[in-house]
Amino acid sequence: MKKTSFIMGTILLASINFIVRSLGFVYRIILSRMIGSQAIGLYQMVFPFLMVLIAIPTSGIPIAVSKLVAKENSLNNRRGIYRLLTLTLGLGGAIALFLTVVTSLNIEFIVTKLLKNEDLYYPVLWSIPAISVITFSSILRGFFYGLKDMKPPASAQIIEQLARILFVLAYLYYEKPTHPVTAATIAIIGVTIGEIFGLFYLVLRFNLKRLLEIKTFIPPTDSKIFNVLKEVLYISVPLTISRLLSVFMQTINSILIPQRLEAAGYSAVAAIETFGKITGMAMPLLFLPFTVTTALVLNIIPNISEEIAVNNMKEVSYKSSLAIKITLLIAIPLTGIYVIFGQQLAELIYHEKEVGRYLSLISYATLFLCMQHTLSGILHGMGKQVITTINYLLGMLVQLYCTYYLVPNPKYGINGFFIGFIMSSFLIFILNLITLSKYVKLNLPFMQSILKPTLCSLITFLVMIILYQTLGGYLSSGLTSIVSLGFGGLFYCGLLVITKTLDLNQFINSLRS
Structure with a gap:
């Protein structure tokens, strides 16, 4: 698998994060208009509950996978990499199964005592499949991060978001559910649908044959x-x-x-x-x-x-x-x-x-x-x-x-x-x-790391304030803010290059190494 340089990997992931968050922001606006405030309220009550559940198997294990895969990869221990992956998939799967069973057997208690809203029965029920899917996809993303192959998990994030948005909005558009509980349930199901598509993509990129040959990963007596x-x-x-x-x-x-x-x-x-x-x-x-x-x-x-x-x-x-x-x-x-x-x-x-x-x-x-x-x-x-x-x-x-x-x-x-x-x-x-x-x-020289960025920032703020006040008489407040912020960002980057706070040649070379 091709490694991605540190700087290039960061730029790639930051760009993908921005795209995913932007898509999510637009999706929430459209969703709120299509299903109404009551359905959004129900969705918002279930979604944090789901996030608490998946925090248990996905907060630490994927980072452990990323860290330990990188360690084994640096030692050229391919056997150790796949041993680790199989073990963590099993561990994450076991935790996800336990959470799935406990949640399934206690839905009545969850909706009446914890969430205190009986309308949440079906949204909670349909959130359960997401636990396992998110767990496995998180671990596989950690595997790719550990190999410094950033493209598969980055692409998977976009696929997840697009699949979720398309499924939910298409269903709501064609079926037009009138009951808030039904609309909230569809929004919750969309989370699982998106994660399934992302997981499927990661498995394909991983190489399914290797995943099936588990006996080569962990000998029973190891x-x-x-x-x-x-x-x-x-x-x-x-x-x-x-x-x-x-x-x-x-x-x-x-x-x-x-x-x-x-x-x-x-x-x-x-x-x-x-x-x-x-x-x-x-x-x-x-x-x-x-x-x-x-x-x-x-x-x-x-x-x-x-x-x-x-x-x-x-x-x-x-x-x-x-x-x-x-x-x-x-x-x-x-x-x-x-x-x-x-x-x-x-x-x-x-x-x-x-x-x-x-x-x-x-x-x-x-x-x-x-x-x-x-x-x-x-x-x-x-x-x-x-x-x-x-x-x-x-x-x-x-x-x-x-x-x-x-x-x-x-x-x-x-x-x-x-x-x-x-x-x-x-x-x-x-x-x-x-x-x-x-x-x-x-190695953080005060001049390069703190003083120059601060001075460049202060000059940029001054220019932005002048530009904002100048344009205020000609453009609307919103457009003035957008232009000022956009110009300020470009002006700041220019100052970083002019003052050599950001070395362009070094930056370009770091993209390759």
Whole structure:
């Protein structure tokens, strides 16, 4: 299988993430118009429940596969690669089967006691097949990431999204279901349909003959099986715990924030509206940079693991420093854009000025969020997933403390949540940076990595502000924002090249290596 260079792999995955998210964004708008708010509400109640279920088999195991496949590949151990793949498919399948059985036997309890809506019986029932399909496709994607063959999983993502969208919209268009439960159920079935198409594509790219010849992968008497299983669990368990903590914190926030806002004097309606504007509108915009950092993390884990396996710490240092530099080049200007142009962005997308105020406040965490994400990926590649989980837990405790004690204080109100969010992001970033510095000597010259990108960003902001004010008298507010942002992005890239913050020749060469 052809390897993809680190930079090219990151660009490919970031582009695919952007396409998939854009398709998903458009799909949600069309879906909401076709099935109505009640059906969307039912769908939104089931989808997070499904995400909690699949977090167990898909949070840690695919990353373990990516990391360990890269390790075995660097040692040219093809037998070890297929042993690992077969074992993890079996492990993931066993967990998915267990979750499937437990969910199937407890649907009544789930819909009446947990979700507290009996209309969700069929949507929950039809979400069950997705557990196994998503598990297997996630593990196969991890396999390709480990081989640094980024094209199959990237293509599979687009196939999944397109298959889901086409199935759901075609069914709704021709059948035109009038009952909200039926419409929500079709939307849930679409998730499984999309994943099936993506999985089928990955299996075809993998080579079905190899998959069927399992006896060549794991001899029945192979004593290494337990060692491999131990390695997989050592990597995957902390990552799964970290993911479940994140889901748990989202659940706690959804319950706690409205309650603590009411304690601060907000009405019940105002508290829910405020929470909705932050989590449903401001934060999705805040996490847009993760299109790039997610690509970096998926790419850096197998790359670092491969170099660690052959004890090439010089290359580990180079790739770690490169990943951090890329993150800084993106995160520094985006932090400023959100802070300065947050209100214009929110008004352009949501027609809500208050959302813009929330975005401008919470976006002070953008740089720390991006950095902690990239740093955690590097540490995962080095096998330090236990410490990253501990760092994450400490940060979440800070956020929980601020939400519980600051939000009900009328002096702070919802700003108490923002304080906690920024502080927790900063703490996790600092802890991850300190941890990484203990193991790797980073090459991050202050002038090139921080000062130049910051100065280029400040000049770009000034140009964007002047352009926005100049065009304001001739174009609509929305068009003015689009033109200013688009020109600002091009101007910033130009400044990076002019100031040699970004070396074009080095960048072009890195695409090939």
